[in-house]
Structure formats: structure tokens, C-alpha cells
Amino acid sequence: MSNLTCPHCHNSVPMGASVCRGCHAELKYGPSRAIVFGSVILAVVAGSIVGSILPHSMSIVGWIVGIGTLGFLYTRVRSIYKDRVVFKRIYRTR
Secondary structure (H helix, E strand, O other): OOOOEEEOOOEEEEOOEEOOOOOOEEEEEEEHHHHHHHHHHHHHHHHHHHHOOOOOOHHHHHHHHHHHHHHHHHHHHHHHHOOOEEOOOOOOOO
16 A cells, blocks of 8 residues: 655655544545536536437437436546545644
């Protein structure tokens, strides 16, 4: 298991930890919420476009395309951001 270095206190933090032992910074793994939200919006738009182009009797295809797009984007985003780690520390002053 590899170790990370905290950018705030420069302590060694084991991979998979949720908090730095030195400065108590929170560790966030994976893609940010904005990227996940953008993927969901993109899938909804793709499904809507396909559903609006096809006749009403084939509108289920829009749902299938939307769900398929969401599944594809989910796997791609997870594979791209699998090594992303963000140290988040809140500095408190009186």
C-alpha cells in the first residue's frame, strides 16, 4: 500500500485513510461532485435529444440511450479519476 504526503503538514498518510493524522485534513477520493453532476446532465440531454428525434412510439429508445450514456460516462469518469486525492483542511481562527 502506498503512502501519500499531506500538502498541509507534510506527514505521510496511508492510501485509503479518510483523515490526515497530523493536521486532520479530510481526504476525498475520486471525481468531484461537479464532474459527476455534469455526467448526469450530459446523459439526460443525450436521452432527451434522441427521444425527441424519434417518433412517439419509439420514445423508450431515448431512455435506453440516456441510461446507456450514464453507464458509459460513469465507468469512464471512475477510470480517469481513480487516482485523484484531494486534501481538504478547514483553517479555524477564533
